[in-house]
Amino acid sequence: YKIEFVNQTYDERKETIAVTNSLEKFVALTIPSNASEGMYTFYSILDVASENWKVNISSYDTFNVISCQETTPSAPTGDRGGGDVYPLTVEGNKKLEIKLTKYKVLGIIGNMSSFAVKARNLGDSKLTGIKLEISGIPQEWIEISPNKIDNLIPGGESDFLVLIKPPMNSKESIYQLSIKAKNEVESNEEKILFILSRDEKNLTSTLYEEVEKVRQTAEKAFYLSCLDISEIRPLIDEGEKLMVLGKKYMDEEEYKKSQEVLLNAFKNYESVIEKANFLMEKRYEKIKPFGLPPFKSKLEVSKLRLAKAYSDKNYQEFCRSLNNTTKYIAYSLVEGSIFLIILVFLLIYVYNKYKKYKEKKFEEKLKEIKKRLE
Numbered sequence: 001y002k003i004e005f006v007n008q009t010y011d012e013r014k015e016t017i018a019v020t021n022s023l024e025k026f027v028a029l030t031i032p033s034n035a036s037e038g039m040y041t042f043y044s045i046l047d048v049a050s051e052n053w054k055v056n057i058s059s060y061d062t063f064n065v066i067s068c069q070e071t072t073p074s075a076p077t078g079d080r081g082g083g084d085v086y087p088l089t090v091e092g093n094k095k096l097e098i099k100l101t102k103y104k105v106l107g108i109i110g111n112m113s114s115f116a117v118k119a120r121n122l123g124d125s126k127l128t129g130i131k132l133e134i135s136g137i138p139q140e141w142i143e144i145s146p147n148k149i150d151n152l153i154p155g156g157e158s159d160f161l162v163l164i165k166p167p168m169n170s171k172e173s174i175y176q177l178s179i180k181a182k183n184e185v186e187s188n189e190e191k192i193l194f195i196l197s198r199d200e201k202n203l204t205s206t207l208y209e210e211v212e213k214v215r216q217t218a219e220k221a222f223y224l225s226c227l228d229i230s231e232i233r234p235l236i237d238e239g240e241k242l243m244v245l246g247k248k249y250m251d252e253e254e255y256k257k258s259q260e261v262l263l264n265a266f267k268n269y270e271s272v273i274e275k276a277n278f279l280m281e282k283r284y285e286k287i288k289p290f291g292l293p294p295f296k297s298k299l300e301v302s303k304l305r306l307a308k309a310y311s312d313k314n315y316q317e318f319c320r321s322l323n324n325t326t327k328y329i330a331y332s333l334v335e336g337s338i339f340l341i342i343l344v345f346l347l348i349y350v351y352n353k354y355k356k357y358k359e360k361k362f363e364e365k366l367k368e369i370k371k372r373l374e
Contacts, residue, residue, distance in 0.1 A: 001027050005040045005065075037066050060256075061114065063101055095123040096130065096187040098180065104263055106203055107196045110168045115192065117160040119149060119181050127152040129183045132160045136177035137194065141166050164194065172197050174210065200255035207259055208250060211266045215239060218272035226319040227279045232272050239268035273313075280318055284310045287325060292332040292339075299328035 002012040011029040031040070039062050046057040097120045107113040121127050130149040134142055143163040152158055160181075175194040181187040195210065197203035218239065221232050242265035249258035287306070291299035306321035308314075 001029060001045075002043050003029050003031065003040055004043065005036065005038055010035060010040070031065055035065060039063070040065050063116065093123045094125050094127065094185045096120070096127060096181055096183070096185050097122050098187045098190055100179065100190050100192060103190075103192050104266060105164070105192060105194045106207065106259060107164060107166060107194060108200065108203060109166050109170045109172070109196060109198050112163055112165040113194075114161060114163050117162060117179060117181070117190075118157055119152065119160065119187065120157045121152045121154050123185075124154045126154065127183055127185070130158075130181050131183070132162070132179065132181050134162065134177055134179050136175050137164070137166075141170075166196055170196065172202065172206070174206070200259075201253070204250050204255045204258050204262070207262050207266075208246065211243065211246070211262050211269065214266060214269040214273070215243065218269035218276075220315045221272055221276040223316040224276060224279065224319060226322050227283055229276070229279065232275055235268050235272045235275070239265050239272070242268060276315060277313060280310055280313070280315075283322065287322075288329075289325070290329055290332050290336075292335050295328045295331045295335070299325065299332065302328055 001014075003010045010031055013027065013029065027044075029042070042061050042063065044059045048057070099118045099120070101116040101118070105113050105115055117132060119130055119132075127149075128151055130152060131147070132144050134144075141164050143165070145161045145163070149158045149160075162179075173196055175196065177192045177194055178189055179192060180189040193210075195203060195206055197206055218236060221229060221236070242261050246258045246262040246265060249255070249261060284306070287303070289299060289303055291297075302321055302324040306318065306325050309317035309321050
């Protein structure tokens, strides 16, 4: 067993084991306190040999190392005058959040897969008895360690390790797992994709098919020509390169390498979709419908289509409906501007007519006064 980061081994352990039927091992390795932050890799390597043959089997998982400073709340000092001190219990805000170390898990029937769930207390009250709830697969496949978190102070974090071991009679499938933590409050719910196959070859092939589906969705972001998608294009290009490399490794039966590359491609394409949806939302929120007859009814229809395209994340229809909506808004603004200009000219005309009328009346009055004086 060993932990590596940027070609440097931080902890390593070797042992000799005897296996009759099956064996499960739980290994704890240490990251030094002065280690750099980053994504580390845990390797498990099994060497089996006899006189005529030798087999080397390896597996790995990644985890993120971050620096954090633990603070301990200071104890109350009590009354400096020497009086009795009584504890004061205040029921504060309670909020629980979870995050996953990964959102795609690959599994082989009969083998164990794992991921970690980080629980964090975002409130200002201590949380106790926190348990993890996972749905989407049979509960007998799942082992969670620890069973519960007994005490989590405000701002504190603690991890659950989730082990999944599907039995040999399990069926190949793609599972959507829902995960949340609970005690007297519930955390946010996170989703994880669990791809289960009978061997590495089928697992890699299924993963490739799933990435291909996401790629097709991501490439539809090019339909958003009405938005600035300059940040999206490099991500799609990078995803294409990763897909080609992943396919190459798969054809060469380097399944572990292929899976690692394809998972990165998956992440790339998901970033494309996330950015595209964000751009749509940002533009959609800027729409301020303003319609005047005869464009008002057409604007309402176009706005409904735009709302549906936005809700369905239909990139192609979004730009078409957006163009129509902005067109009818522009027509209405022009119509409104023309109406205001005509109204201003009409007011000026009425004012001038009234002014001339008053001047004429004044002149007639002067003439009448002159006649009387004569």
